[in-house]
Amino acid sequence: MYSDKVMDHFMNPRNVGEIENADGVGTVGNAKCGDIMKIYLKVEDDVIKDAKFKTFGCGAAVASSSMATELIIGKTLDDAWNISNKAVIEALEGLPPVKVHCSVLAEDAIHEAINDYRVKKGLEPIHVEHKDLHGCEEE
């Protein structure tokens, strides 16, 4: 079902954990729906120096978090913002159709984390249209 890349990132996830005193934290998803993703950022000079994640969710959600943190580390905030779920899927060498929403979760978590950083810095959060993940109502 999953590509080798997905399985690799699921079995050996990169950047699991928390960052103490993170500069930005984004949490998306909902335990009720079976998925919560939390991304922590360490930012220096508008560049993401480090990122970590914690995820409650399926294999694809874990792999997407792992890959997403890999992709954004070292990137400017602007570049990181533009990393879409498509990029995550590509880097993972594909996801089954029913698993696409797991990668969307990763994109959303990055956006949340960056906006959290912006708000902490006194900047306006960038407006995002949340993609309707799967009709799972937030409580």
Added chain:
Amino acid sequence: MYSDKVMDHFMNPRNVGEIENADGVGTVGNAKCGDIMKIYLKVEDDVIKDAKFKTFGCGAAVASSSMATELIIGKTLDDAWNISNKAVIEALEGLPPVKVHCSVLAEDAIHEAINDYRVKKGLEPIHVEHKDLHGCEEE
């Protein structure tokens, strides 16, 4: 499906054929329904000296004709009249339920042949209620 006895009487039917100048002939069944049985009798002193048959029909019909002729040869007409399809079935060591009507055909053919004999002799035919074989309309 058939007992060994039925198969024996089907494979090696006794008394197949016609009797020239038979004393009594009975024909029952209907080609449209897939079954016709014709029984020929040779009668002396109210005793059946010989019987032969011709049958167009299934294996059970052939075996029933064969067995029925066996059973009536040597019997008085009265005794032969009372040979029921049950007796034929018993002598054949059983027939499948859907094949019971084939033995009824044999009983009927005997009755027809005996009545034909009676009429030729100027006697009243014995009234018989024909069992409704299988709802197959006579033409």
Added chain:
Amino acid sequence: MKRLVYMDHAATTPTSTEVLNEMLPYFTEKFGNPSSVYSIGRETKSAIEKAREQVAKVLNADTNEIFFTGGGSEADNWALKGVAMANAGKGKHIITTSIEHHAILHVCEYLEKNGYKVTYLPVDKDGLISIDELKNAVTDETILVSVMFANNEIGTIQNIAEIGKLCREKKVYFHTDAVQAVGNVPIDVKEMNIDLLSLSAHKFYGPKGVGALYIRKGVKIQQLIHGGGQEKSRRAGTENVPGIIGLGKAIEIACLDIQGHAERLIKLRNKLIEGLIEKIPHTRLNGHFEKRLPGNVNVCFEFIEGESLLLLLDEMGICASSGSACSSGSLDPSHVLLAIGLSHEIAHGSLRLSLGEATTDEDIDYILDVLPKIVERLRNMSPLYEE
């Protein structure tokens, strides 16, 4: 051992060793439920998808248009009831033929009891429907035309491409019961404008109890078996994994060289037909002479009855079938034989010999030797026959 000449390939075929070998691992080792996440489940899942590709390829369909069922009858039931129920809003009229298999006819009767109107097209003496009659039968209420690809008794092959074209023009769905055709006649659902097609594995050297329904993308159809999410939530039930693998392999083999297979059988078939007609007086061939399944021989011998014939043939090791149905409690002989205009009397003396992979030239010689004697023997016993 008694010689065995199996001449009833239209009733069922043995599962070929090659097919069985393909199936075997899926009973005991690769037994995982295809819906499962773990590897032995994923393995059976992809094996099923491979079988789906094998079927799709042969029919020129897309893989997501193939749905596995528990046999040909289920596929037929699903096609007719499913389309009828899902399209009742558009109309409640269905057109079929008078020579369909009971898996179609009895469903039509069921639908008639439930408010649908069914037109049963007649056939000519060769078993063919008339395209004009079909055209005239279509009304605004018509939602489905179901015409069998090839008849199981008399072997007649309909002009499917023409029927498909007409249905597409008239915008009514076209289903064909191709249970007898698959593996014997080339089929192209796109070119022939077929919307739904039923098939059954045991007719082409696959296992019994598994079939498939082709449903063209976009066709509105209800489920027949509700439940789990198998077959894209359109046919519930844990997949018959070995059966499906067997179906896939069998259809692949059957269609590798369909032309060569047909040519070989047609030669044997024609020898048999000609031999029988020559050797046995009062014999007639049923079905179309050319538009005919390669392995089908169906003849009537006057003055004798089918079951007796079958029993004597069985004694000689020849397995065959008959359209005489007195034995089954129903007294009418085959509806197909009556539909082509035979009288009851004659229809009772019908014999179907259906050839297949195993049939050899010697088998044909053997039958041509044995059968005339058997017919003669029964005729001598028949009150209808006068020499």
Added chain:
Amino acid sequence: MKRLVYMDHAATTPTSTEVLNEMLPYFTEKFGNPSSVYSIGRETKSAIEKAREQVAKVLNADTNEIFFTGGGSEADNWALKGVAMANAGKGKHIITTSIEHHAILHVCEYLEKNGYKVTYLPVDKDGLISIDELKNAVTDETILVSVMFANNEIGTIQNIAEIGKLCREKKVYFHTDAVQAVGNVPIDVKEMNIDLLSLSAHKFYGPKGVGALYIRKGVKIQQLIHGGGQEKSRRAGTENVPGIIGLGKAIEIACLDIQGHAERLIKLRNKLIEGLIEKIPHTRLNGHFEKRLPGNVNVCFEFIEGESLLLLLDEMGICASSGSACSSGSLDPSHVLLAIGLSHEIAHGSLRLSLGEATTDEDIDYILDVLPKIVERLRNMSPLYEE
């Protein structure tokens, strides 16, 4: 080779070698169509009848009350739709439970769309329905009660005899989906007053794609699959001969020593349950502790999600299943877990380990060694878990 510990016997079981060997001749040699007159057809016919006896014996039914189908789902569909349609004259109300398999629930939804009223009885925290609630639910319109014998997810076994008795008193038909129960719990349809019962071979070491419906004599039911005269004209389609033979043999073996089988599994099961609860904090057992399938373990581990758990278990060679269904596109976790009162969050962390013939004491030790580490690892990755 990687160690393989198959703990998903509730999803499907391998076909046992003994069963497969019984089936094999019916693919290639004894392949005759059971409807045929000749000997190789009669031979398969009597083999089917023998299988029917094997099933009847185990259920304490009569042979003419057993009908073979293409699986458990078909049997469930047939029972519900067949009884609903045939008895609509009497009423259009059906009673079932909220924890049935989808092969029942989705049929009920279908029937609701077609004018029937369905009552879904709730269950208590252990998964049991209340007899009083059932009694109150029965109205003059009620024609059928369908309550599963044992639940496939949490293993809870209902008080079937009590339900049967009530239904008989109230004169409504009682159907039970016994797909999980057969081979694990003794069943007596007469004593338990069961009118209809579904079963499926692949759950008791028989082949996939074949099942049976027990229909008590006199029960009014319509056909689901129309067509040929097979199964006494009640279920059309060429019989899946090897499958039916396999079903018969498998049910015979499974019920030879059902007591011994159950005792062995219960011991292993309880060791596993106790070990997991002891070793893994925040673990709860789902389902009734005693009225439970011998091989069923169903637990929830808080803070983690099922699919991840299954993937890591698979990496360790352990095959299991989960009631978390996010992966399948539907986002609600198992309706059964919700029905026993679990919150969505907790239900997503459910794990079903189902033991069977092959399960050994070492397997249990292995799981008790491996599983705590896996749960720990996922919890460490979970944003919900605070040590």
